[in-house]
Amino acid sequence: xxxxxxxxxxxxxxxxxxxxxxxxxxxxxxxxxxxxxxxxxxxxxxxxxxxxxxxxxxxxxxxxxxxxxxxxxxxxxxxxxxxxxxxxxxxxxxxxxxxxxxxxxxxxxxxxxxxxxxxxxxxxxxxxxxxxxxxxxxxxxxxxxxxxxxxxxxxxxxxxxxxxxxxxxxxxxxxxxxxxxxxxxxxxxxxxxxxxxxxxxxxxxxxxxxxxxxxxxxxxxxxxxxxxxxxxxxxxxxxxxxxxxxxxxxxxxxxxxxxxxxxxxxxxxxxxxxxxxxxxxxxxxxxxx
Amino acid sequence: xxxxxxxxxxxxxxxxxxxxxxxxxxxxxxxxxxxxxxxxxxxxxxxxxxxxxxxxxxxxxxxxxxxxxxxxxxxxxxxxxxxxxxxxxxxxxxxxxxxxxxxxxxxxxxxxxxxxxxxxxxxxxxxxxxxxxxxxxxxxxxxxxxxxxxxxxxxxxxxxxxxxxxxxxxxxxxxxxxxxxxxxxxxxxxxxxxxxxxxxxxxxxxxxxxxxxxxxxxxxxxxxxxxxxxxxxxxxxxxxxxxxxxxxxxxxxxxxxxxxxxxxxxxxxxxxxxxxxxxxxxxxxxxxx
Numbered sequence: 001x002x003x004x005x006x007x008x009x010x011x012x013x014x015x016x017x018x019x020x021x022x023x024x025x026x027x028x029x030x031x032x033x034x035x036x037x038x039x040x041x042x043x044x045x046x047x048x049x050x051x052x053x054x055x056x057x058x059x060x061x062x063x064x065x066x067x068x069x070x071x072x073x074x075x076x077x078x079x080x081x082x083x084x085x086x087x088x089x090x091x092x093x094x095x096x097x098x099x100x101x102x103x104x105x106x107x108x109x110x111x112x113x114x115x116x117x118x119x120x121x122x123x124x125x126x127x128x129x130x131x132x133x134x135x136x137x138x139x140x141x142x143x144x145x146x147x148x149x150x151x152x153x154x155x156x157x158x159x160x161x162x163x164x165x166x167x168x169x170x171x172x173x174x175x176x177x178x179x180x181x182x183x184x185x186x187x188x189x190x191x192x193x194x195x196x197x198x199x200x201x202x203x204x205x206x207x208x209x210x211x212x213x214x215x216x217x218x219x220x221x222x223x224x225x226x227x228x229x230x231x232x233x234x235x236x237x238x239x240x241x242x243x244x245x246x247x248x249x250x251x252x253x254x255x256x257x258x259x260x261x262x263x264x265x266x267x268x269x270x271x272x273x274x275x276x277x278x279x280x281x282x283x284x285x286x287x288x289x
Numbered sequence: 290x291x292x293x294x295x296x297x298x299x300x301x302x303x304x305x306x307x308x309x310x311x312x313x314x315x316x317x318x319x320x321x322x323x324x325x326x327x328x329x330x331x332x333x334x335x336x337x338x339x340x341x342x343x344x345x346x347x348x349x350x351x352x353x354x355x356x357x358x359x360x361x362x363x364x365x366x367x368x369x370x371x372x373x374x375x376x377x378x379x380x381x382x383x384x385x386x387x388x389x390x391x392x393x394x395x396x397x398x399x400x401x402x403x404x405x406x407x408x409x410x411x412x413x414x415x416x417x418x419x420x421x422x423x424x425x426x427x428x429x430x431x432x433x434x435x436x437x438x439x440x441x442x443x444x445x446x447x448x449x450x451x452x453x454x455x456x457x458x459x460x461x462x463x464x465x466x467x468x469x470x471x472x473x474x475x476x477x478x479x480x481x482x483x484x485x486x487x488x489x490x491x492x493x494x495x496x497x498x499x500x501x502x503x504x505x506x507x508x509x510x511x512x513x514x515x516x517x518x519x520x521x522x523x524x525x526x527x528x529x530x531x532x533x534x535x536x537x538x539x540x541x542x543x544x545x546x547x548x549x550x551x552x553x554x555x556x557x558x559x560x561x562x563x564x565x566x567x568x569x570x571x572x573x574x575x576x577x578x
Binding site: 001002003004005006009010012013016017019020021022025026027028029031032033035036037038039040041042043044045046047049050054057058059060061062064069071072075078079080081082083084085086087088090206207208209230241242243244247249250251 | 290291292293294295298299301302305306308309310311314315316317318320321322324325326327328329330331332333334335336338339343346347348349350351353358360361364367368369370371372373374375376377379495496497498519530531532533536538539540
């Protein structure tokens with residue numbers, strides 16, 4: 001096989017990947033080739049433009065570090081992460097809605113006891129988070145693993161500081177109590193621009209887009225026999241709810257902050273000072289749905 | 290705009306990139322979004338698969354160095370580079386056929402005088418290269434810049450050694466003489482696997498493909514008012530002419546090596562020992578075609 005031109009090259013490449021021993025690998029490879037070639041055939045990039053595309057993707061990869069994932073940013077800002085999320089969460093029923101993981105999740109975040117202040121000294125007004133985790137048949141799930149992470153009042157995550165992974169703050173893990181309940185104390189996060197000093201930021205500028213996300217707290221929750229839930233709670237008074245740069249906002253995940261005076265809380269916990277309160281009852285889908 | 294699902298997310302992203310101030314940027318951005326979303330909709334990746342795709346692209350970017358361009362390898366092995374080449378070189382007329390640039394081109398390669406040995410001590414049997422450069426109306430082009438690079442008898446380029454860019458060999462630049470002629474001495478290159486110790490190598494294995502290219506010498510030629518020519522000459526006795534991993538082979542670029550005894554050469558040059566000879570007359574397209 002030789003002498004390929006624009007009418008024969010695609011079939012030649014498809015023929016070549018047809019030997020993939022794994023059927024899924026073969027299917028995905030064929031789809032990559034078809035769609036990528038279709039894109040090139042539509043856009044007809046000049047050699048210079050294609051070299052620029054190669055250089056752009058290279059910069060995206062080289063911008064990635066232990067604490068920055070520029071390819072996730074690219075996927076998020078092109079709406080692909082939300083599309084993948086939607087495809088994987090059809091018919092959620094009464095299970096809590098999902099949204100993107102984002103690039104700031106850290107594995108092995110520190111464990112906390114219920115009620116702890118998890119802010120790690122982050123700047124911001126005090127925030128009480130009270131919630132619960134149940135199954136879709138409304139049974140509370142004790143011992144569910146509740147992971148959370150959020151930005152500070154300036155809109156920065158812990159891992160964006162120079163300390164990186166060595167000074168985690170505003171993130172952690174708790175386990176739900178006997179009635180599926182959890183709570184922790186932290187600070188109110190601000191809306192923020194995604195990191196836009198790299199190639200994805202350059203892309204957004206070229207596309208005439210702002211880089212902002214509305215204020216939110218990330219959650220990831222898991223329990224035996226349940227599907228792991230990846231979602232956010234968005235703050236109702238935040239800017240950018242209608243123009244989230246990663247297309248992640250859902251009405252069902254927007255929460256009004258409540259006022260909670262010092263003393264016993266609405267959910268029977270106890271705090272020593274006045275706080276804003278963020279409350280939500282999460283429902284995990286069955287793993288075998 | 291919020292609450293996006295798989296039926297609405299694509300239009301939402303298209304709407305967002307519609308603000309791109311540059312029309313070409315807008316057109317390309319829209320095409321990227323449509324084709325990328327179509328791919329995802331067809332393949333329906335699991336969250337785990339999408340995370341693996343992100344990790345793969347990150348590895349590709351992180352594998353790139355001053356002397357290794359893994360994204361070009363990816364583009365080459367998926368047939369995209371040859372497709373872009375084909376789209377940009379329709380109707381070549383009698384101009385020399387084009388093929389891929391590949392990942393081993395180095396800017397500012399050393400200049401040589403006509404007839405020099407450019408092998409830099411590379412291993413291999415001696416090879417005489419004699420050629421000419423003319424315009425499509427058969428006028429010889431004096432002073433054309435002829436750049437060339439090739440692997441050694443083991444199939445390795447200079448920049449693949451630990452010395453990297455500090456010990457260039459088997460590459461250089463000469464300028465054609467008054468009759469458009471050029472010649473240099475070097476060694477016969479071998480067929481070789483593209484660098485397959487990285488993510489692109491992993492992909493080829495998963496696709497059940499070999500990583501080999503047939504033996505060849507790269508050329509890039511430029512002259513005033515002519516389109517820069519990027520091409521190879523392939524050696525007719527090489528393996529893999531019909532299964533080049535980057536789909537680059539064209540019959541018009543395959544050359545039989547000739548036998549050239551020491552003394553005056555077929556083209557009026559002079560060599561001191563017996564050599565194989567690679568001869569080709571290149572024709573540059575007009576820049577304004």
